Amino acid sequence: MSGPFPASAARALAWVPRGLALGLLAFVIFGPLTNLGLWAVAEKWYFPHTLPLQYGFSFWERVFAPRSNAMASLATSVTIALLTVAACLAVSVPAGYALARLRLPWRGAILLAFLLPQAFPSVAVYINVARIFYTLGLNGTVAGVVLVHTVHGLVFSVWITAAAFAAVDRSLEEAARDMGAGPLRTFFGITLPLAAPGVMASSIFVFLESLDEFTGTYFVGVPDISTLPLLMFNAGMGGNFQIAAITALILLVPSVGFMLVIERFLKADVLAKVGH
Amino acid sequence: MPTEPAGRPAPLPREGGGGGTPALAAAASPAGRVWGVLLVMPALAMVALFFLYPLGLSAVSAFHGRDGGWTLANVAKAFELYSLDMAFTLAIVLLSSALVALLSVAIGGYLTLGGNRVAVTLLRWLYRWPLFIPFIVAAQMMRSFLAKNGLMNNILIGSGIIEPLQAASLLDWRGIVVTFVWKQTPFVALMVAGAMASLDRSTIEAARDLGAGRLRILAEIVVPQIRPTLVVGLILSFVTMLSVMSVPMMINPNSPTMITVDMAYRINAHGDYGVANALGFVSYLMAGLVGWFYLRHGVRQGGAR
Numbered sequence: 332m333s334g335p336f337p338a339s340a341a342r343a344l345a346w347v348p349r350g351l352a353l354g355l356l357a358f359v360i361f362g363p364l365t366n367l368g369l370w371a372v373a374e375k376w377y378f379p380h381t382l383p384l385q386y387g388f389s390f391w392e393r394v395f396a397p398r399s400n401a402m403a404s405l406a407t408s409v410t411i412a413l414l415t416v417a418a419c420l421a422v423s424v425p426a427g428y429a430l431a432r433l434r435l436p437w438r439g440a441i442l443l444a445f446l447l448p449q450a451f452p453s454v455a456v457y458i459n460v461a462r463i464f465y466t467l468g469l470n471g472t473v474a475g476v477v478l479v480h481t482v483h484g485l486v487f488s489v490w491i492t493a494a495a496f497a498a499v500d501r502s503l504e505e506a507a508r509d510m511g512a513g514p515l516r517t518f519f520g521i522t523l524p525l526a527a528p529g530v531m532a533s534s535i536f537v538f539l540e541s542l543d544e545f546t547g548t549y550f551v552g553v554p555d556i557s558t559l560p561l562l563m564f565n566a567g568m569g570g571n572f573q574i575a576a577i578t579a580l581i582l583l584v585p586s587v588g589f590m591l592v593i594e595r596f597l598k599a600d601v602l603a604k605v606g607h
Numbered sequence: 608m609p610t611e612p613a614g615r616p617a618p619l620p621r622e623g624g625g626g627g628t629p630a631l632a633a634a635a636s637p638a639g640r641v642w643g644v645l646l647v648m649p650a651l652a653m654v655a656l657f658f659l660y661p662l663g664l665s666a667v668s669a670f671h672g673r674d675g676g677w678t679l680a681n682v683a684k685a686f687e688l689y690s691l692d693m694a695f696t697l698a699i700v701l702l703s704s705a706l707v708a709l710l711s712v713a714i715g716g717y718l719t720l721g722g723n724r725v726a727v728t729l730l731r732w733l734y735r736w737p738l739f740i741p742f743i744v745a746a747q748m749m750r751s752f753l754a755k756n757g758l759m760n761n762i763l764i765g766s767g768i769i770e771p772l773q774a775a776s777l778l779d780w781r782g783i784v785v786t787f788v789w790k791q792t793p794f795v796a797l798m799v800a801g802a803m804a805s806l807d808r809s810t811i812e813a814a815r816d817l818g819a820g821r822l823r824i825l826a827e828i829v830v831p832q833i834r835p836t837l838v839v840g841l842i843l844s845f846v847t848m849l850s851v852m853s854v855p856m857m858i859n860p861n862s863p864t865m866i867t868v869d870m871a872y873r874i875n876a877h878g879d880y881g882v883a884n885a886l887g888f889v890s891y892l893m894a895g896l897v898g899w900f901y902l903r904h905g906v907r908q909g910g911a912r
Contacts, residue, residue, distance in 0.1 A: 349726045360736050363748035366758040381761040422653060425646035433643030441647060448658045452850040452894050454867045455887020458874055459661035482657045489650055543741035546852045560743045567747045579744040586739035
């Protein structure tokens with residue numbers, strides 16, 4: 332990875348430490364990812380061979396076969412994630428608007444309350460949620476898992492939505508009101524569309540969080556709900572590295588894709604207002 | 608929904624001056640306050656019912672015996688069985704946090720002070736990849752990458768860096784630390800780099816004019832100014848790593864292991880909520896410890912964010 336045509340030998344030499352450091356970082360970051368990719372297309376791979384002995388897609392056929400566990404888990408995962416986004420938006424759009432525009436008592440404490448589920452060791456909480464849900468008949472149901480994911484996603488949806496509303500220029504709202512628009516019409520015609528990219532970003536955060544969530548689903552969803560992370564866990568622990576790798580790749584696509592587009596949705600003016 | 612309060616009270620002055628129309632100023636009125644509380648209520652109720660209530664229940668159950676009376680037996684039993692795992696958990700999380708701090712400052716520092724534009728661009732592109740990769744996927748990747756016959760050893764042997772006999776499995780405490788650091792560094796580095804980028808460059812330029820090297824500028828000028836952001840990022844990482852169950856379960860489920868694995872074991876194998884909640888209580892104490900540290904050191908620094 333040296334420069335095209337270094338003007339001097341000194342400049343070329345300066346690339347030695349840089350190249351070594353960047354190369355090491357690339358190895359550390361892409362080594363495990365490459366490993367995963369190889370397992371996904373390996374038919375046969377055993378010690379002491381450095382690379383798979385035979386490549387192929389027979390495991391993909393198994394994963395993508397209609398009515399396979401993986402497809403059912405993918406459908407469950409996506410359903411739960413979409414319902415979680417809906418539940419988060421239903422409570423956080425009003426809450427975000429209030430936090431951004433109305434004067435609230437204990438505003439800081441309210442913002443902090445939404446952070447708590449993310450900023451607290453969660454395993455013991457999930458154990459007790461499962462205990463409560465068991466008495467309510469919510470254990471092992473989609474609704475139960477959605478509730479757990481929603482509480483966890485609220486910090487993203489409330490904080491980012493509030494920041495998005497705060498970043499909307501008030502003078503546009505005032506102009507709409509001066510021209511006779513009612514408060515509801517102003518909200519749906521001006522405020523919400525202008526805040527939409529931020530609300531969208533928060534929804535993607537919530538969607539990914541739900542798609543990737545393992546611990547809560549593990550305690551609350553068993554034995555009836557199997558999401559992709561649970562499937563991957565069972566495949567990996569059972570020694571089926573091909574199925575685990577393919578499932579992991581399916582989970583990676585939305586995550587990495589989002590990382591590449593996040594800046595389009597989260598503008599600097601919104602980011603600057605997150606948590607304020 | 609925000610509707611106009613009846614009676615339209617006299618407009619109150621808003622923060623930052625500026626008149627505004629009476630209707631918008633009403634947002635700050637007592638009626639606006641009632642609307643605000645009503646709009647926030649559903650979201651707050653979710654947190655109260657499905658997080659705060661089970662959290663309280665777990666803290667209370669830690670000190671309740673099977674007969675329903677108050678007792679310290681659960682805590683005593685947890686310490687008796689798992690004190691090694693508690694120490695292991697704390698050590699792993701502290702070591703990982705220290706490494707994350709070091710690496711994220713190094714990455715942020717090079718992004719801010721690095722002289723070569725190509726190297727900076729490459730680094731910016733490179734370091735973020737693990738950011739949104741789920742812990743469970745990272746754990747599975749590392750499980751096959753760090754094993755004795757995993758790809759890492761294969762590559763090192765293939766390129767002649769180590770002998771086949773030197774190949775060792777890293778699937779113990781080292782594997783957990785590597786996975787945590789791999790996964791959490793981009794998150795903290797992103798926060799740190801953002802804070803560094805928004806610093807006033809003039810102090811950096813002044814130090815550079817006086818002949819200070821880049822390492823010295825980083826340690827003595829840049830890091831002290833972004834410390835609050837670094838501390839917030841590290842505390843969030845600390846608690847996240849403390850609560851992850853999949854990584855220790857998949858990489859090193861054998862003793863000593865992290866207390867999240869023990870909690871799952873107490874529930875799944877014994878239905879023992881008392882000891883599981885006592886272990887949970889210990890994890891709250893660990894999280895509380897860093898929270899206390901933050902309040903002592905973070906707030907005095909003028910508070911972070």
